[in-house]
Amino acid sequence: MRLKLIFQLFLRSSMLQKKRAILTVAAIAWGTVAILLLLAFGQGLKDQLMKSRRAMGLNIAVIWPGETSRPWKGLPAGRPVRPIADDVEYLRQRMPDLKGVLGEIHSWGTTLTYGRKTVTSHVIGTNWIYGEMRNHIPQPGGRFFNPIDEAEKRRVVFLGNKLATDIFGKEDPVGKTLQLNSSPYLVIGVMKPKLQMGNYAGPEDDHAVIPITTYIAQYGTQQLNNLVIQVHRPEEMPEALKRFKEVLSAKYGFNPEDPKVFGIWDTVKGSEIMGKMMLGIELFLGIIGALTLLIGGIGVANIMYAVVKEKTREIGIQMAMGARRSWITGPFVLQGLIYTLLGGACGLVIAVTIVILLSLIPTGGNQALAFLGKPTLSWPIGISTAAILGLIGLLAGYFPARRAASIDPAETLRYE
Amino acid sequence: MNWPLIRRNGRNGANGNGAIIHMDGITKVYDTGKVKVEALRGIDLSVQKGEFVAIVGPSGSGKSTLMNLIGCLDTPTGGQFDLAGEAVAGLDRDQLADVRNRRVGFIFQNFNLLPQISAFENVEMPMLFGGVSKRERRERACELLERVGLGNRMDHKPTELSGGQMQRVAIARALAMNPDILLADEPTGNLDSASGGDIMTLFKNLWEQGGTLVVVTHDMALANRAGRVVEIRDGLIVRDTANAA
Numbered sequence: 001m002r003l004k005l006i007f008q009l010f011l012r013s014s015m016l017q018k019k020r021a022i023l024t025v026a027a028i029a030w031g032t033v034a035i036l037l038l039l040a041f042g043q044g045l046k047d048q049l050m051k052s053r054r055a056m057g058l059n060i061a062v063i064w065p066g067e068t069s070r071p072w073k074g075l076p077a078g079r080p081v082r083p084i085a086d087d088v089e090y091l092r093q094r095m096p097d098l099k100g101v102l103g104e105i106h107s108w109g110t111t112l113t114y115g116r117k118t119v120t121s122h123v124i125g126t127n128w129i130y131g132e133m134r135n136h137i138p139q140p141g142g143r144f145f146n147p148i149d150e151a152e153k154r155r156v157v158f159l160g161n162k163l164a165t166d167i168f169g170k171e172d173p174v175g176k177t178l179q180l181n182s183s184p185y186l187v188i189g190v191m192k193p194k195l196q197m198g199n200y201a202g203p204e205d206d207h208a209v210i211p212i213t214t215y216i217a218q219y220g221t222q223q224l225n226n227l228v229i230q231v232h233r234p235e236e237m238p239e240a241l242k243r244f245k246e247v248l249s250a251k252y253g254f255n256p257e258d259p260k261v262f263g264i265w266d267t268v269k270g271s272e273i274m275g276k277m278m279l280g281i282e283l284f285l286g287i288i289g290a291l292t293l294l295i296g297g298i299g300v301a302n303i304m305y306a307v308v309k310e311k312t313r314e315i316g317i318q319m320a321m322g323a324r325r326s327w328i329t330g331p332f333v334l335q336g337l338i339y340t341l342l343g344g345a346c347g348l349v350i351a352v353t354i355v356i357l358l359s360l361i362p363t364g365g366n367q368a369l370a371f372l373g374k375p376t377l378s379w380p381i382g383i384s385t386a387a388i389l390g391l392i393g394l395l396a397g398y399f400p401a402r403r404a405a406s407i408d409p410a411e412t413l414r415y416e
Numbered sequence: 417m418n419w420p421l422i423r424r425n426g427r428n429g430a431n432g433n434g435a436i437i438h439m440d441g442i443t444k445v446y447d448t449g450k451v452k453v454e455a456l457r458g459i460d461l462s463v464q465k466g467e468f469v470a471i472v473g474p475s476g477s478g479k480s481t482l483m484n485l486i487g488c489l490d491t492p493t494g495g496q497f498d499l500a501g502e503a504v505a506g507l508d509r510d511q512l513a514d515v516r517n518r519r520v521g522f523i524f525q526n527f528n529l530l531p532q533i534s535a536f537e538n539v540e541m542p543m544l545f546g547g548v549s550k551r552e553r554r555e556r557a558c559e560l561l562e563r564v565g566l567g568n569r570m571d572h573k574p575t576e577l578s579g580g581q582m583q584r585v586a587i588a589r590a591l592a593m594n595p596d597i598l599l600a601d602e603p604t605g606n607l608d609s610a611s612g613g614d615i616m617t618l619f620k621n622l623w624e625q626g627g628t629l630v631v632v633t634h635d636m637a638l639a640n641r642a643g644r645v646v647e648i649r650d651g652l653i654v655r656d657t658a659n660a661a
Contacts, residue, residue, distance in 0.1 A: 005544060012533050012541075317528045320489060321542040322517020322593070324510040410489035413528055 006330030009323075021339070024300050028343020028389070029350065031296035035289025035385055036351035040375035042285040046278045047376055048195060053271060055196035057134045059099070059234050061241060062200050062265040063227045069260035072253060081252050081261050085212050085222040088127055091229075094247045098240060099232045102127040102134075103224040105215055106201060112208065113179035114167050121163055122207040123180060125215020131158070133230050135194060136209065142174045142189025149188075150211040157185040162205035164190040183218060185210065200226070200265060234268040241266065290388050297392035300339050304332060304400035315404050316412030329401035336397020337390070344389040352377060435498070436597050436628050437463035437486060442495035444481050444651075455481040457651035458495070463597075463630060468623040470642035471632045478651040479632050480601070486630060487520050487599045488512045500596045517545050521590030525602035527582040529574040535561060535585045536570040542592045560588035564618065580611025587618060598622065600631040604638055616641055 067080040088103040095101065103126065110123040130136065131144030136158060138144055145156050157178060164173045164187075173187040196204060216222045231240050241264060242256075249256040308315070315328055355375050444456040455478045463469050473479045484490040485497065488504055491512070497504045500519055507515065521542075522528075529538050539557040548556070561570050564584040566577075574582055583603060590598055600619070604612035616638055623629055623643070631642060639645050640659060647655035 005547075008544060012530075012537060313528070314530055317530060318541070318545075319513065320487070320516060320522050320528075321589070322513045322515075322545045324513045324545075326510075327545065410484040413489070413522075413524060 002326070003330075006327060006334065009318075009327055010331035010334045020303050020306075024303050024339045025343040025346060027296035027299040028293070028340050028392075029296075029346035031289075031293030032344045032347025032385065032389065033351045033354070034292040035286070035388065036347065036377065036381065037354060037375060038285040038289040039282070039381040039385070040351065040355055040377045042278075042282045043376040043378055043381060044374040046282065048374055049197065049274060049278065050271075052195045052197040053267065053274065055135050055194045056199060056204075056267065057228070057230060059232070059237065060133060060228055060230045060267050061237060062267075063229065063241075063244070064263040065224065065226070066260055066263055068254045068258055070255045070258045072255045072258070075253055079254070081248070081254055083224050083227065083248060083252070085216060085224060087224070087248070087251070088212075088227070090251065091227075091244065091247055095229075095240070095243055097231075097236070098229055100129045100133045100230040101227065102129050103212060103227050104130075104201075105212060105219070105221060105223070106225045107215075107219060108202075110181050110208075111179075112163075112167060113182075114176065117167055119163070119166055122202055123157075123215075124201070124207055124209045125212040125219070126209060127212055130209060130228075133228060134204075136204070137192045137194070138189035139192050141172070142187075144189055145209075145211050150213050153213040153217050154211065155183060155185045155214055156188045156210065158189045158209045159187060159191065160203070160205040160207050161191050161193050162203070163208060166206075180208070180210070181218070231268075234271070237266055237268045286384070289385075293388055293392055296343065297340065297396045300336055300343075300393070300396035301399055304336055304397060305403060307335075308332065308400045308404045311404075312407055313412050315407050316409040319407070319409035320413055325405045328407075329398075329405050332401035332404055333394060333397035336395075336400070337393040340389055340393030340396060344386070348382075348385075434465045435462045436465055436467075436500050437461060437630070438496075438498040438501075439485075440496040442482075442485065442492045442497055444478075444485065444490070445493045455651055456485075456492070459648075459651075459653060461646065461653065461656075463628065465628055466623075466626050468619070468629045468641075468643040469631070470639035470645045471630065471648060472634070472636075472639050472645060473648035477648045479648045481651075482648065483599065483601055483630075483632050486597075487522060488515045513545075517542060517593055519596045521593070521595040521598045523583070523586050523590050523598065523600035523603045525605040527574070527579070527586045527606070529582055529585055529589070531574050534571045534573055535566060535577065535588075538574070538585055539589045539592050542589060546593050548593075556592060557588070560591055561585070564588045578611070579607050580614055583607060583611070583615055584618070587615070591622075596628060598627060598629045600629065600633075602633055602635070603631060604633070604635050612638075 065081050065083055068075075068077050071077050083103070085103055085105070088101055091101050092098070105125040107123045109120060112119050112121050128145050128147050128150045136144055138158070139161070144158050145154070149156050157180065159167075159173060167173070167178070168176065173190055176187050177184045178187055179185070191205060193205065201207070229240060229244060231237050245256040245262065254261050318328060355377055358375055439459050439461040442456055442459040443454070446453040446455055459482065471479050471482065481490070485492050488499065491505065499515065502515070504512070504515065530541065536557055539560055540553050543553040543556060558567070558570065561567055564587055566581060566584055566588070569577060569581060574585070577585065603619075604615055607615065612635070619629060619631070620641055629642075631638060633639055642659060644658050645655070646653055
């Protein structure tokens, strides 16, 4: 009933003059656009960063063998530990909780020849699970190699997209035969371009991948350059790495606590740090946006102060007729809220339009654009902006309303 | 429901002798920090139900202050003030607002109508505060505007009305909550003599119907129509006489 009364009083109170109303709404709209776009760019940056991290593989750790730094069971320090291709299967059997494990052997100086075109490039022999674990997704019409390719040592090759373009130009590489150090290989797939930050063996769009069994047959080495393990959930990584060392320690004879035996890049840890950094960036952007919005709110409050001053006598009249304090302040608070929310709605429409327009701009392989040019509006952004708007609207109405309530009716009624 | 135009009998707890206003040794001091202004220096005033009292006095005599106290727009510094049997001292702002709403109808020299809303809505406003139902508000506002002769001007805004008409809207508004007392401050001050005469006649009618009226005025023609004239000078009552009818 009392809320209804305040609403009725609000309907009867005169609205702002047109010019003031437009200015007020515009100030709030501007603030809203600022906060929404800042947060949207933050979100876009975060999404792209997360995506680019996942491009290398989700929840993976890369492990390079090194040499021991502590004596172990009568063996001296300084012994190299050299896992071989068969250790992948050895590990897989002893660590069934892993999502995946693979080994890699690298050659940086392989010549790739197609027709009259020859390039020297980076070739990796690895297990078939690499395609999935390391996000080598084939473009339509191609595939990554499979367990059968690996078991039968087939001469098949999967190309990075840049390498494919270098060799084949505009031709479709899939199904063509490529010479790797003079041995013919069938191109079975080309990697889909991916946005990627960070790698551990050179750019991934510029290398070729073949089954590890084929690699051993051709290059005659089975010593792994590195291994990669993948866990189901990030929190499983420390335990998995510990277990990994124990398993290989049993086979190769080294202290599982020895920190020098393996060089490890645990991407899960990196993701955590990145997450914290992004939170910091988002907070920073949010605070800047909120401050901009606050300026709009001060504009609303200012104009409403002027209104209170102009309407002093009307307020006095209402008080003389028995209006309680909240019935005087209520309509002002409501008015502040309505202008703020109206401005917020306008700002939302503008911000969404800008975000949609920006998403239409092609990034064209430009890294800066790829990271910054994809502002994204999400529900949390919308809800937090609405909450800030509501708060500012309340404050913008409250302070002028308090001024109104402090009016002394006896003073205002007598004089014109 | 046919409400009386103005209440004849006090509501809850009017004290035994039927005084609507009972003031005993009222003082009012305005403390502006440096100077203390004694606006009222001990007023004893009793107004009975159905009286028509004119308060006269030169500017600065304290009659405006007295008006504010009677209308519960302000509270006295000292003394005892009962309005319709209820002590006003110690009420908070919202309680004073309720008292004004239920017990006092204000009429001002400069009408003080809300300019943006129609005559009808102006009359309805106190009933909005009083929590009167929509149907009753409508009936009562129409009836009151008919009685003051503005039945055909209900939808007009104040700016579309003459001074006399505005004052009649203000009187209708003052009567809306069926108050114990009508409090008028120079009601004819801004009107030509013809309109002023209409207002005086209206007041006289209200009095004859049993209403209680307190009018502050310079206008001796109006004061002479009242049943009783109270003269104030320097914050004290110097004369309190009944007019010969």
